[in-house]
Structures are given as C-alpha cells and as structure tokens.
Amino acid sequence: MKLIVSIAFCFVSLLAVAQTNTLSKAGYDIKYPDSWLVEPGADARQFTIKAPADSGLIDNFVENLNMVINDISGYDAKQYAAFSKGYPAAENKTVCGAGK
Secondary structure (H helix, E strand, O other): OHHHHHHHHHHHHHHOOOOEEEEEEOOEEEEEEOOOEEOOOOOOOEEEEEOOOOOOOOOOOOOEEEEEOOOOOOOOHHHHHHHHHHHHHHHHHHHHOOOO
C-alpha cells in the first residue's frame, strides 16, 4: 500500500505546479489540476480522477489517476501477490459467464 501511495504522491506532485483542486479523505490529500474531474462515487478507499479529453485525431487516451486501497491484514506479501495475480482472470470469468 505504501508503494501505491508513494507512486500516486509522485505523480500528483508533478501535477501540483498548475492550478489545483484537492481531494481530501481520511489519511491522505491528493492535489490535481483544475481541469481534471473526480468521478462520481469517490470515497476514501477508491477513486478515479480524469483529465479532459484531448482534441485531435491522434490521441484518444484520457489521462487518469486511479487509487484503490485494500485492507490486506492477514496476508503477507506473497499471499497478496498470488491473490492479485488470480483476481482479474477469476473476475473476468464471472463477468463473461464462463465461470458458471
């Protein structure tokens, strides 16, 4: 979790040079450019902040910052890594109906 917060902090620190807003939650504050928007439903454990869409035909990517905080008490690093590697595949089977 410290690594995720550190990466988010570094990314957001680079953005803090411009005019910024601040998303304040229990345990952290994230500054982001005025033109970016926090997606509805943001809470203290997860959020997405998106940049405005670029105008132009070449760049279709919308820059964004996502953060998810998981309670991993009871897991050591190897157990959590094993769970995390298997999660997307298991979740995809459920969504696509292949896991039935």
